[in-house]
Amino acid sequence: MLHVNENYSKIKASYLFTEIAHRVSAHQAANPDAKIIRLGIGDVTEPLAPAVIEAMHKAVDDVADRSSFYGYGPEQGYAFLRDKVAAVDFAERGVDIASDEIFISDGAKCDCGNIQELFGDDVKIAVGDPVYPVYVDTNVMAGRTGANENGRYANLTYLTCDASNGFVPSPESANGCDIVYLCYPNNPTGAVATKEQLQAWVDWANANKALILFDAAYEAFIRTPGIPHSIYECEGARKCAIEFRSYSKTAGFTGIRCGYTVVPKGLVAYAADGSPVELRPMWMRRQTTKFNGASYITQRGAEAVYSPEGREQCRKIIDFYLENGRLMKEAIESLGYSVTGGGDSPYLWVDAKGGSWDIFDKLLKEANVVTTPGAGFGAAGEGYIRISSFNSRENVLEAIERLKGVL
Numbered sequence: 001m002l003h004v005n006e007n008y009s010k011i012k013a014s015y016l017f018t019e020i021a022h023r024v025s026a027h028q029a030a031n032p033d034a035k036i037i038r039l040g041i042g043d044v045t046e047p048l049a050p051a052v053i054e055a056m057h058k059a060v061d062d063v064a065d066r067s068s069f070y071g072y073g074p075e076q077g078y079a080f081l082r083d084k085v086a087a088v089d090f091a092e093r094g095v096d097i098a099s100d101e102i103f104i105s106d107g108a109k110c111d112c113g114n115i116q117e118l119f120g121d122d123v124k125i126a127v128g129d130p131v132y133p134v135y136v137d138t139n140v141m142a143g144r145t146g147a148n149e150n151g152r153y154a155n156l157t158y159l160t161c162d163a164s165n166g167f168v169p170s171p172e173s174a175n176g177c178d179i180v181y182l183c184y185p186n187n188p189t190g191a192v193a194t195k196e197q198l199q200a201w202v203d204w205a206n207a208n209k210a211l212i213l214f215d216a217a218y219e220a221f222i223r224t225p226g227i228p229h230s231i232y233e234c235e236g237a238r239k240c241a242i243e244f245r246s247y248s249k250t251a252g253f254t255g256i257r258c259g260y261t262v263v264p265k266g267l268v269a270y271a272a273d274g275s276p277v278e279l280r281p282m283w284m285r286r287q288t289t290k291f292n293g294a295s296y297i298t299q300r301g302a303e304a305v306y307s308p309e310g311r312e313q314c315r316k317i318i319d320f321y322l323e324n325g326r327l328m329k330e331a332i333e334s335l336g337y338s339v340t341g342g343g344d345s346p347y348l349w350v351d352a353k354g355g356s357w358d359i360f361d362k363l364l365k366e367a368n369v370v371t372t373p374g375a376g377f378g379a380a381g382e383g384y385i386r387i388s389s390f391n392s393r394e395n396v397l398e399a400i401e402r403l404k405g406v407l
């Protein structure tokens, strides 16, 4: 008998985005003239930086000629890119991460999803609530959870993130867990974690032989001085943390596909007999077996993100999104709503003062504006909506006028 992996049947159908699409198309069908503005999207809208485009064009020319052709690349990624990552993303911030602790990939979603393969079936896992679904679903597929009941899986620890804790859970709430996924700046809440808060997590992890899986996909949106861009800015993090980075939001690579994962030397998990096992060689083994690298052209494009022009251009694009967020945050707050995020993140997390789907429907029907209901990101997201800053200025200004009319 050909049996399926029964764990897949536990996965709650990702009804969020299908349901949104369904309601939006029903509304459009009933109101053919409505000009709908989509503030729900988690995808970038602006084109790639000119420095990146130029580098990728040049890379295409390289592979067009026998003398400068590139085939399979080095498994961890090209040294030209890893060296820049180590120098700019880490050394410049006073963080000690070596080039050979960096693994270039085709994006952070894949790495966040694949990393769980390195750990035992019995590890106890904690995630935030609301949460980026990848952390949860990949562990469900691997069989580490029970059934989904009322929106939460059995055998998974949910760390509620709400106004009472400033959307940053305390480490004590994860006591008894072996692995915790942290994402700051956060998707969906837009919240950031302070140095003290992250240091407390690192201290907790080291004291409990636990591991932090730190998703820093939105690091480039941080503008507030003192907010860590990397978990490794905290003392002791090399001993207890893996960090994921992505060029998707930082440089508009959502369609190009490139990111990286940092696995420091000396970071360990434990074998059944209690002996430590280094994770870096295991991740190397995993990647060389199942992944054949991001393309040469892509990695040349990512390298250009670190050139003086590339840095300047990418920063301007992010500033543009941040200004969209600032304008929307100011307008929504002036209407009497409390808003998290928007300052160091492309997302605004708005306390809707009612049900997530109720306000979603109200904004869709009365303002022709699409948002994302917070309840779709977890039980603790009920009562909130997520608004994205990834849009044109024209749409943002128009959306603000419409929101003022209905909220």
Ligand SMILES: *Cc1c(COP(=O)(O)O)cnc(C)c1O
Binding pocket: 042, 106, 107, 108, 109, 110, 132, 183, 187, 215, 217, 245, 246, 247, 248, 249, 254, 258, 259
């Ligand atoms: C967008 C996003 C990523 C990036 O994923 P890629 O696969 O690199 O495009 C990672 N984590 C979170 C939380 C995100 O929202």
